[in-house]
Amino acid sequence: MKTLLLAAALAVAAVHVDAKPRKPAQKSGQKAAAKSSRHKAPAKLATLPGPAFPTYAQPGQIEAACDAGLAGAKQRVAALEQHKPDAGWLRASDELNAYIEDVSNPIDFLSHVHPDKAMRDTAQACALRWAEFLSTLGQNETLYRAAKQVQPADAIDREYLRDTLQGFEDAGVGLPPEPRARAKAINDRITDLGQQFEKNVRDDNTQLAFTEAELRGVPESVWKGAKRDAQGRVLLTLAYPHYFPVVQSAEDPAARERMWRAKTDEGGEANLKLLGEIAQLRREYAQLFGHASFDDFKLRRRMAEKTEKVLRFLDDVKAAVADAEQRELQELREAKARHLNQPVQSVKLQRWDLPYYTERVRRERYSVDQEAFRPYFPPQPSLKFALRVIEKTMGVRYTRVPAKLWHPEVQAYAVSEAKTGKPLATLLVDLYPREGKYNHAAVFSYRNGSTLLDRVPQAALVVNFDRQGLTLEELETLLHELGHAVHNNLSATRYSSQGGTSTLRDFVEAPSQMLEDWVYDPEVLKTFAEVCPVCKPVPEALLDKARAAKDYGKGVKFARQHLYASYDIALHGPDAPEPMGLWARMEGATPMGHVAGSKFPAGFGHLASGYAAGYYGYLWSLVLAMDLRTAFEPDKLDPKVGRRYRDIVLGNGGQRPPQELVREFLGREPNAKAFYDYLKQ
Numbered sequence: 201m202k203t204l205l206l207a208a209a210l211a212v213a214a215v216h217v218d219a220k221p222r223k224p225a226q227k228s229g230q231k232a233a234a235k236s237s238r239h240k241a242p243a244k245l246a247t248l249p250g251p252a253f254p255t256y257a258q259p260g261q262i263e264a265a266c267d268a269g270l271a272g273a274k275q276r277v278a279a280l281e282q283h284k285p286d287a288g289w290l291r292a293s294d295e296l297n298a299y300i301e302d303v304s305n306p307i308d309f310l311s312h313v314h315p316d317k318a319m320r321d322t323a324q325a326c327a328l329r330w331a332e333f334l335s336t337l338g339q340n341e342t343l344y345r346a347a348k349q350v351q352p353a354d355a356i357d358r359e360y361l362r363d364t365l366q367g368f369e370d371a372g373v374g375l376p377p378e379p380r381a382r383a384k385a386i387n388d389r390i391t392d393l394g395q396q397f398e399k400n401v402r403d404d405n406t407q408l409a410f411t412e413a414e415l416r417g418v419p420e421s422v423w424k425g426a427k428r429d430a431q432g433r434v435l436l437t438l439a440y441p442h443y444f445p446v447v448q449s450a451e452d453p454a455a456r457e458r459m460w461r462a463k464t465d466e467g468g469e470a471n472l473k474l475l476g477e478i479a480q481l482r483r484e485y486a487q488l489f490g491h492a493s494f495d496d497f498k499l500r501r502r503m504a505e506k507t508e509k510v511l512r513f514l515d516d517v518k519a520a521v522a523d524a525e526q527r528e529l530q531e532l533r534e535a536k537a538r539h540l541n542q543p544v545q546s547v548k549l550q551r552w553d554l555p556y557y558t559e560r561v562r563r564e565r566y567s568v569d570q571e572a573f574r575p576y577f578p579p580q581p582s583l584k585f586a587l588r589v590i591e592k593t594m595g596v597r598y599t600r601v602p603a604k605l606w607h608p609e610v611q612a613y614a615v616s617e618a619k620t621g622k623p624l625a626t627l628l629v630d631l632y633p634r635e636g637k638y639n640h641a642a643v644f645s646y647r648n649g650s651t652l653l654d655r656v657p658q659a660a661l662v663v664n665f666d667r668q669g670l671t672l673e674e675l676e677t678l679l680h681e682l683g684h685a686v687h688n689n690l691s692a693t694r695y696s697s698q699g700g701t702s703t704l705r706d707f708v709e710a711p712s713q714m715l716e717d718w719v720y721d722p723e724v725l726k727t728f729a730e731v732c733p734v735c736k737p738v739p740e741a742l743l744d745k746a747r748a749a750k751d752y753g754k755g756v757k758f759a760r761q762h763l764y765a766s767y768d769i770a771l772h773g774p775d776a777p778e779p780m781g782l783w784a785r786m787e788g789a790t791p792m793g794h795v796a797g798s799k800f801p802a803g804f805g806h807l808a809s810g811y812a813a814g815y816y817g818y819l820w821s822l823v824l825a826m827d828l829r830t831a832f833e834p835d836k837l838d839p840k841v842g843r844r845y846r847d848i849v850l851g852n853g854g855q856r857p858p859q860e861l862v863r864e865f866l867g868r869e870p871n872a873k874a875f876y877d878y879l880k881q
């Protein structure tokens with residue numbers, strides 16, 4: 201999350217970065233690590249670094265904590281207003297940020313994951329009060345004037361000060377009284393609407409009933425244990441462990457269509473209205489500052505700098521993948537024709553056919569089935585594997601520590617320096633789906649570290665995995681999220697406001713995406729045996745096939761990402777068009793067309809949250825991620841390269857411009873060669 205002073209200006213406090221979220225490993229590995237070091241083997245950490253995650257037994261306790269936190273923050277703001285704008289002012293302002301993080305973020309986070317709806321709702325109400333507090337803080341003239349007088353001592357102070365001043369300015373502190381009041385009102389309203397949007401998706405308990413015949417092709421393990429309705433039909437939810445297997449493997453097109461439509465309509469009419477109002481308000485907000493669009497307003501603070509630059513970039517991506525998209529769609533159509541034994545001219549490829557025939561072609565052509573990986577990747581060993589990869593590469597150690605958290609299955613890990621045992625951070629992990637839980641994959645960086653304040657970072661990794669095991673693609677997701685978690689955990693910035701993932705929005709997906717393809721490397725996968733000696737190793741032939749199949753469907757996939765990014769930019773353009781009509785037009789212009797009545801934007805949570813005018817950041821970050829990967833090309837587990845990456849790219853969080861960090865790490869100017877080579881190959 202960006203600095204809280206900045207968050208006020210961001211209109212929504214984006215706490216999480218998402219995807220599409222111990223025990224030391226094997227003994228021999230440990231001994232080797234200890235021997236290679238001149239230090240003594242470090243003691244295991246028995247406690248979690250930093251404050252314990254708060255536990256609340258009932259909503260009243262959340263309310264009380266909320267009241268106390270807000271009262272404390274008000275006192276601290278008053279104290280900061282009295283602080284001279286001297287050399288100590290920056291530290292004092294960051295202490296305020298740190299305090300606010302600690303009292304507000306865990307509660308905000310609980311609104312996404314607490315098993316009890318009343319607790320979630322209370323936490324959400326508290327988050328709204330904090331957003332109101334922050335939008336007021338963003339317009340605090342006394343603090344703004346003080347910040348303007350502070351003399352930065354060095355480049356890091358200068359960057360921090362610049363961020364702080366921009367945060368105030370983007371919150372409207374410099375506007376005349378009337379537009380200024382309007383800016384605050386808009387900020388508060390957008391937060392409220394964004395919360396409602398997320399809640400509508402999270403609390404959507406849609407269940408679909410299928411007969412066993414309708415589920416033909418879907419692995420039995422997916423539905424055997426599911427609830428049944430009065431007629432004995434299997435009840436499936438929209439959670440990933442149900443959704444993906446049905447759309448990827450149900451032979452019955454009607455079953456796939458029902459599942460696809462239900463998922464695509466998640467959030468419903470209500471969310472389309474909310475999104476429309478949010479987009480209008482964002483445009484009005486930008487106009488208060490003299491900008492034609494929210495895109496222009498936001499992008500000037502990002503790596504991309506200008507809307508035109510993003511549009512040019514998106515055009516280049518489109519040009520690079522257009523042929524592959526057409527070719528793949530034709531192949532999928534032919535696969536459908538073969539499957540149904542019909543002439544290809546009479547076959548239409550539907551949206552709900554895409555995942556199914558993509559998997560089918562992958563199976564036919566590469567004889568690989570993602571489902572075949574589940575037995576090799578049980579969830580807990582998969583987590584251990586992912587953590588072990590980080591241990592080997594980045595010189596840290598994860599120690600599982602018993603802790604009482606929001607759900608009995610949530611795990612807590614102390615992260616420490618492998619050589620010295622120095623406590624570094626806390627990582628919480630919530631692996632499995634449950635009703636009312638945030639239903640994608642994300643890392644919530646609820647506490648940022650600061651070297652100045654001697655403050656350790658903490659983050660929570662949240663995913664929704666099948667208890668039967670992970671597919672290779674899900675293992676990729678796990679690595680992706682862990683990439684965000686280490687960005688938070690291994691950050692060593694001076695100020696908490698610039699810790700780890702508080703970097704620019706169009707860079708934040710680089711460290712996560714960089715790690716994704718680690719799982720296709722046989723050397724990396726060998727690590728699995730270190731953490732789970734009883735797990736059967738993935739047969740080399742299966743991995744080879746998966747690697748060959750990996751890029752099948754790349755054209756369709758990137759064309760889709762291009763559509764999402766372009767839609768986001770268009771929605772936040774000078775017209776702020778009505779969301780559903782815009783989507784129908786833009787999706788309608790793609791080769792697959794638009795399915796009348798489907799409501800994709802209703803569940804597109806990124807747009808209602810901090811990724812607004814920023815979805816392109818996934819592609820933008822991927823350019824950098826692929827360039828970063830080149831340094832790991834000879835050996836992904838090389839601890840020297842890993843350590844440099846940790847110190848330079850992760851360690852500096854948002855306190856230095858990303859371009860500069862990538863350049864220093866690579867020892868050359870960053871470029872897009874690896875990205876375009878990959879798209880075009």
Ligand SMILES: [Zn+2]
Nearest residue numbers: 217218219712
């Ligand atoms: Zn991500």
